[in-house]
Amino acid sequence: MRSPFAYTPRRGPLQSASPGAAVAYLGAFAVVAFAYSSPVVLLAAGVGLVIAGRLAGAGAAVRAALRMGLTLALLIVAVNALVVDRGETVLARLGEWPLLGQINVTAEALAAGAAIGLRAAVVMVAFAVYSACVDPDRVLRALRPLAGRSALTATLVSRLVPVAAADAARLRDAARLRGPGAAPVGRAPLARRLLAGSLDRAVDVAATLELRGYSLAPRRPHPPAAATFFRWKPMKKRCDRVGGWGRSGGRAGVRRRSRYDRRFYAVGAILLAAAIAGKALGADAFSEYPTVAVGLGPATLALSALLLLAGFAPFRRSPVPRVAHPTPRSQTASNSLPARGGI
Amino acid sequence: MQFGTDLASRARAAPALAVEALSYAYPDATAPALSDVSLELAPGELVVLAGRSASGKSTLLRAACGLVPHFHGGEIEGRVEVAGLDALASGPGELASAVGYLAQDPETQVVSTTVAAEIELPLEMRGEPPSARARAVEEVALALAIPHLLGRTADTLSGGELQRVALAAVLVTRPQLVLLDEPTSQLDPVAGDELIWLLRRLNEEWGVTILLAEHRLERCLAAADRVVAMDGGAIAFDGPPRDFLGWAQEADVALETPAARLFSLCGIEPLPVGVRDARQTLAGRGKAGTPLTQLFPKEGGPRSPRGGFGKSTSRSEDARPPSNEALLVHDLWVELDAGEGPRDILRGIDLALHRGERVALMGRNGAGKSTLLRSIAGLVAPVRGKVELADGVALLTQNPGDYLVRERVRDELPGEAGAAALRAVGLEHAHDADPRDLSGGERQRLALAIALAGRMEGEGLPALVALDEPTRGMDRARKDELVSLVATLADCGAAVLVATHDVEFAATFAERVVLLGEGVVIADGPAPEILSGGWYFATEVARVLDIPGVVTPDQGAAALRQSADFVVWDQIAPQTTKSREGNGEGR
Numbered sequence: 001m002r003s004p005f006a007y008t009p010r011r012g013p014l015q016s017a018s019p020g021a022a023v024a025y026l027g028a029f030a031v032v033a034f035a036y037s038s039p040v041v042l043l044a045a046g047v048g049l050v051i052a053g054r055l056a057g058a059g060a061a062v063r064a065a066l067r068m069g070l071t072l073a074l075l076i077v078a079v080n081a082l083v084v085d086r087g088e089t090v091l092a093r094l095g096e097w098p099l100l101g102q103i104n105v106t107a108e109a110l111a112a113g114a115a116i117g118l119r120a121a122v123v124m125v126a127f128a129v130y131s132a133c134v135d136p137d138r139v140l141r142a143l144r145p146l147a148g149r150s151a152l153t154a155t156l157v158s159r160l161v162p163v164a165a166a167d168a169a170r171l172r173d174a175a176r177l178r179g180p181g182a183a184p185v186g187r188a189p190l191a192r193r194l195l196a197g198s199l200d201r202a203v204d205v206a207a208t209l210e211l212r213g214y215s216l217a218p219r220r221p222h223p224p225a226a227a228t229f230f231r232w233k234p235m236k237k238r239c240d241r242v243g244g245w246g247r248s249g250g251r252a253g254v255r256r257r258s259r260y261d262r263r264f265y266a267v268g269a270i271l272l273a274a275a276i277a278g279k280a281l282g283a284d285a286f287s288e289y290p291t292v293a294v295g296l297g298p299a300t301l302a303l304s305a306l307l308l309l310a311g312f313a314p315f316r317r318s319p320v321p322r323v324a325h326p327t328p329r330s331q332t333a334s335n336s337l338p339a340r341g342g343i
Numbered sequence: 344m345q346f347g348t349d350l351a352s353r354a355r356a357a358p359a360l361a362v363e364a365l366s367y368a369y370p371d372a373t374a375p376a377l378s379d380v381s382l383e384l385a386p387g388e389l390v391v392l393a394g395r396s397a398s399g400k401s402t403l404l405r406a407a408c409g410l411v412p413h414f415h416g417g418e419i420e421g422r423v424e425v426a427g428l429d430a431l432a433s434g435p436g437e438l439a440s441a442v443g444y445l446a447q448d449p450e451t452q453v454v455s456t457t458v459a460a461e462i463e464l465p466l467e468m469r470g471e472p473p474s475a476r477a478r479a480v481e482e483v484a485l486a487l488a489i490p491h492l493l494g495r496t497a498d499t500l501s502g503g504e505l506q507r508v509a510l511a512a513v514l515v516t517r518p519q520l521v522l523l524d525e526p527t528s529q530l531d532p533v534a535g536d537e538l539i540w541l542l543r544r545l546n547e548e549w550g551v552t553i554l555l556a557e558h559r560l561e562r563c564l565a566a567a568d569r570v571v572a573m574d575g576g577a578i579a580f581d582g583p584p585r586d587f588l589g590w591a592q593e594a595d596v597a598l599e600t601p602a603a604r605l606f607s608l609c610g611i612e613p614l615p616v617g618v619r620d621a622r623q624t625l626a627g628r629g630k631a632g633t634p635l636t637q638l639f640p641k642e643g644g645p646r647s648p649r650g651g652f653g654k655s656t657s658r659s660e661d662a663r664p665p666s667n668e669a670l671l672v673h674d675l676w677v678e679l680d681a682g683e684g685p686r687d688i689l690r691g692i693d694l695a696l697h698r699g700e701r702v703a704l705m706g707r708n709g710a711g712k713s714t715l716l717r718s719i720a721g722l723v724a725p726v727r728g729k730v731e732l733a734d735g736v737a738l739l740t741q742n743p744g745d746y747l748v749r750e751r752v753r754d755e756l757p758g759e760a761g762a763a764a765l766r767a768v769g770l771e772h773a774h775d776a777d778p779r780d781l782s783g784g785e786r787q788r789l790a791l792a793i794a795l796a797g798r799m800e801g802e803g804l805p806a807l808v809a810l811d812e813p814t815r816g817m818d819r820a821r822k823d824e825l826v827s828l829v830a831t832l833a834d835c836g837a838a839v840l841v842a843t844h845d846v847e848f849a850a851t852f853a854e855r856v857v858l859l860g861e862g863v864v865i866a867d868g869p870a871p872e873i874l875s876g877g878w879y880f881a882t883e884v885a886r887v888l889d890i891p892g893v894v895t896p897d898q899g900a901a902a903l904r905q906s907a908d909f910v911v912w913d914q915i916a917p918q919t920t921k922s923r924e925g926n927g928e929g930r
Contacts, residue, residue, distance in 0.1 A: 007456055009494045137460035141467070156454075162498045163450060173722055174745035177738050181760025181797025185748055193748040204451035207414050207435075211444055212454065212512065213468035215436040 003165070004060040005131040012133070013260035014056040014314040019139045021261040024268035025313060026052075026130045032275045032307065033122040038286040039115050039294060041278075044304035046122045049129060051311030058132035065128030066121065073117025080113030081105045086289045112288035156205060163205070164198050171197075267313045271306065278303040357427035359520045359552035360384040360407055360442075365421035367402060367411060376402040378576040380421070384554060386519065389546045391563050392556040393587070393598055394573035395818040396783060400556040401447075403573070404522040407554065408444035409435035426519050440469065442520045443513035447528060447816060449505035452512075458500070459493040462511045469516065483515045487541065502529040503708035507538075514545065520552045521545075527562060528815050531707045531844045533879045539563045558818050561600040561847070561883045564588075565617025572598065588614040597819035601847055601883040601896050608900035621887040625903075668733060669806035669838035670696040670719065675728035677711075677718050677862075688714045690862040691728070696838040698733070698806060701829055703849035703870065704842040705880055706859035712842040713741070715859070716809045719840075735798045735805035741812045743790035747778040752789060756796055764796035765789075767804065767835070768828065784821045787813060788828065804837035811842045826852045850874050850882045850894040870894065 009015060014022055029052075032045050053062035082100060087108025094103035144151040171194055175185040209215075278284065283303045285295020362382040368375040377399050384390055392400045405411040412419045413434045423430035426441035446452055455461035459480060466476045484490040487507050492500065500508065506529060513521060523542070527535035543566040545551050557563050564570065570587035572580035572595075580590045591598040592607050592614070599607065602621045603614045611628070615621030677689040688711045696702055704712050717723045719730050720738040739746075749755050752773050756764055765771045768788040773781060778789060791810070798805040810829075814822050822845075829839050829852045843849055849856060849870060856873035858866035858880060866873050871892040875885035884899040893902045 006498065007496060009457060009496060135457060137455045137457055170740065170742060170745050174740060176722065177720060177740065178746065178793050179737060179764065179796035179798045181758065181764060182793045183749065183755055183757055189748045201451055204448070205454055207410055208452045209454055210414060210435045211408060211439050212465045213436050213439045215434065216468055
């Protein structure tokens with residue numbers, strides 16, 4: 001069974017965008033989630049991300065992240081309610097507990113926990129959409145010139161994770177298929193076997209990387225022969241943009257830019273600017289103690305509306321033909337119907 | 344492409360591969376893996392590397408691409424030169440521009456997430472510009488018929504698709520020498536044949552030198568220029584394919600192809616290197632002007648002393664009492680999601696197996712064989728239909744090593760139930776052994792014993808014993824051991840269901856073949872009938888003779904002898920096969 005967070009190639013705007021553009025867009029939501037405590041803003045960021053994920057075709061990843069995030073949020077709410085006794089609205093007095101002392105569950109502690117949990121859930125959804133929509137190969141390729149060894153490690157890890165997951169699934173199946181007379185397999189022997197197998201796998205993957213030339217010193221791309229002689233810079237730019245000499249497309253090596261990049265960079269930048277401005281204008285008005293107070297001022301509402309709208313950035317308009325070809329009705333009619341006065 | 348111009352100029356004068364007096368031992372190994380190996384491959388040759396398991400084939404390939412000794416360590420003597428580069432001085436990365444290596448397991452040979460990125464990676468490592476990368480990826484994808492896979496992620500591919508992607512990543516840099524270690528072991532007969540002929544085409548059109556290690560020699564001998572046979576780490580034979588068959592006839596019959604075996608049994612010369620060759624030879628020996636296929640009636644074929652070839656050698660389903668059923672599958676539908684949305688893998692399967700029956704489950708990669716076995720064993724829940732088992736099931740999956748998690752056999756199989764399971768597979772002597780010290784075949788039997796343990800009543804067996812692709816990477820000798828084991832299990836009353844791509848193995852062990860296609864049973868009948876009625880899912884003997892019901896060399900030889908119109912060599916010139924010159928002296 002494939003992980004819902006695994007990258008799935010699609011032709012949507014978010015998948016087509018360069019990793020930088022996608023990170024700028026989704027990162028802006030994450031920054032808002034980290035920077036703001038207002039449940040209204042956090043909720044708007046979460047809904048915006050859910051819309052973005054659904055439009056990008058990452059519905060399964062969003063659902064899985066929401067399940068995990070909301071479970072975590074509930075846990076945080078419960079723990080916060082037990083360990084924090086601030087707040088004026090006491091909902092329950094649970095008496096004296098070992099280690100924790102007197103436990104009073106307050107509405108304010110619950111609200112504070114919910115805000116923290118909501119923040120965690122929003123960040124998890126942002127990462128889920130990133131994981132399902134951004135090609136890790138392109139990310140690693142972008143990182144390689146900056147940090148070759150780190151990129152190599154990341155490549156090994158990113159490949160070994162699904163391989164180890166597949167190995168673990170096979171080992172679990174084999175454990176289930178053991179006869180009742182065979183020694184039962186607990187988690188420890190299974191984990192030991194998986195670890196040993198993973199080391200073997202890592203050696204094999206490393207050998208493959210070696211054979212692919214990963215250990216070669218980083219080389220700059222060969223400049224096209226004609227370009228070095230004639231109009232080198234403009235031609236190189238053109239080469240990078242459209243996919244090179246003598247070609248106008250292709251599926252590999254040429255996916256450097258997308259027509260959606262500007263949109264995602266712009267939306268990300270607007271969100272960040274609005275978040276900074278919103279902070280200054282009091283859009284993050286929220287206090288948990290001593291009583292819960294949620295600000296619903298114009299700045300908060302405007303930022304929330306912007307976050308919701310930003311969720312529509314991965315929307316792709318269906319292509320509409322700009323030139324309408326006239327249907328040769330008269331010709332069809334004349335072919336199918338006898339002319340007046342004919343025959 | 345601009346890279347490799349120095350290599351190209353050097354390679355014009357140098358052999359593609361030159362190995363001289365090479366001896367090598369892995370770290371901590373008690374015996375050398377290679378002993379005094381000398382070999383030279385001319386540019387543009389396609390050479391098949393034959394030999395039993397552990398004869399040194401894989402080690403020789405690893406030495407040729409630099410993994411031995413640079414990656415594996417160990418002690419090495421001698422000289423290895425690839426396209427003018429000293430392989431012992433250069434690492435695998437430097438050699439990679441001249442040599443491509445495809446190992447057995449494609450799962451660990453794919454390092455990127457998407458197929459396009461995987462194929463592009465070697466070019467990127469060499470600093471190729473995006474335009475050259477795009478063109479090279481497109482061309483190699485077209486050559487391997489995988490352009491539709493370029494946009495997919497590696498974890499959604501089948502084993503056969505992964506194998507092709509890994510091969511594309513090897514070929515994309517257009518290396519002068521390509522080394523392949525059993526590339527067809529995970530492929531169905533269709534994909535296996537396609538791959539071999541694709542290699543031949545690349546060899547002829549691109550001038551690529553190919554060294555191909557393979558157990559299923561009947562697939563590749565016809566495409567080979569030369570065969571190198573290894574035994575115990577040394578080269579035992581080096582010569583043309585026809586001479587190799589003559590050598591194998593005397594030195595190691597396990598390396599004979601089925602068609603060569605057929606000819607050997609009939610004493611016909613020359614031994615055939617492929618189906619076409621065999622048919623031409625046989626047609627020349629038929630009655631003048633009579634095509635081979637007309638020598639025998641299409642229905643029934645000639646009869647052997649033990650019964651008709653065209654008839655089922657299995658007990659027919661109707662003859663079995665209903666209570667003897669081991670497995671009943673009714674209208675089974677299974678839906679799985681491999682990342683591209685849910686898809687019906689099995690579509691209304693109906694199947695009944697009886698105790699003591701030996702059945703081969705065949706079909707293309709992705710036809711649903713493994714899913715059917717997993718559904719029967721309860722690992723996959725059907726969306727519709729039901730599976731009824733008379734008395735339990737023991738399933739051995741594709742990787743027997745997954746069952747072995749402890750360091751002693753006795754720890755895996757304690758008590759009387761464990762001892763009984765070990766006896767059932769003939770491993771009672773290995774009670775105190777470390778599973779890692781057992782041979783590949785013994786490890787497989789141990790895994791089967793683990794699956795059987797506690798499911799046997801006394802010395803009895805579960806109603807169904809199922810094995811999923813048990814012959815991957817096995818040589819002929821180990822397959823023969825497996826055939827004996829399957830026969831023993833069936834004789835003890837279990838129905839044995841084996842999913843396999845290996846038609847020759849199926850012809851040897853099975854009495855019935857179930858052929859799956861796209862999740863549907865497309866053929867179900869006696870093995871001789873199914874395995875002689877097609878082209879891809881047919882044995883080499885069946886393709887040579889085209890006689891209904893004749894699938895093995897023994898059956899073919901009997902059929903040829905019984906044809907009054909056919910001139911069998913040993914009837915007119917007995918024992919002349921020994922008079923050939925050069926066989927066994929090919930080096």
